Amino acid sequence: MAKTTGVKNETETSVQELPVVSEIEETETTEDTPETVEDVQDVQDVQDVQDIDEILNSLKGLLSALEKLQKVRQDVGDIKPLIGRMLDGELVAGEELDQLKTGVNSLSRLVRAYSDHQTALTKAQPARNLLDQVLKV
Structure with a gap:
């Protein structure tokens, strides 16, 4: 019979002596995560500033789209009577015909301007x- 010496072989290790993988992962910290409440607050402040900048830019975009829409509406409005006459079947010639050509091109610009205005309006809604919040009294 073989005698047991009570000495463990160096290659033998008890399972209980090894650390659990989840324990190792919990003790490691990553550099991306803020370690203090102040760091979290700083990150939130930067995000708030970026949100405010985006909101202000969307308001500027809405204003620009509105200006373009108003200008195109005015251009189309000037030739509206001529388009009405053309739709009624009247013949137009000379200068009025040139105005109609310009007016029809303006209609396509009006559709694009209206679409741009609707998009800008949607993007600017967070400004409300x-x-x-800012104007609470």
Whole structure:
């Protein structure tokens, strides 16, 4: 019979002596995660500033789209009577015909300007919440 010496072989290790993988992962910290409440607050402040900048830019975009829409509307409005006459079947010639050509091109610009205005209006909606917060009395 073989005698047991009570000495463990160096290659033998008990399973209980090894650390659990999840324990190792919990003790490691990554550099991306803020370690203090102040760091979290700084990250939130930067995000708030970026949100405010985006909101202000969307308001500027809406204003620009509105200006373009108003200008195109005015151009089309000037030739509206001529388009009405053309649709009624009247013949137009000379200067009025040139105005109609310009007017029809303006109609396509009007459709694009209207679409751009609707897109800008949708993007600018978060400004309502910001204005409500800032202008609370």
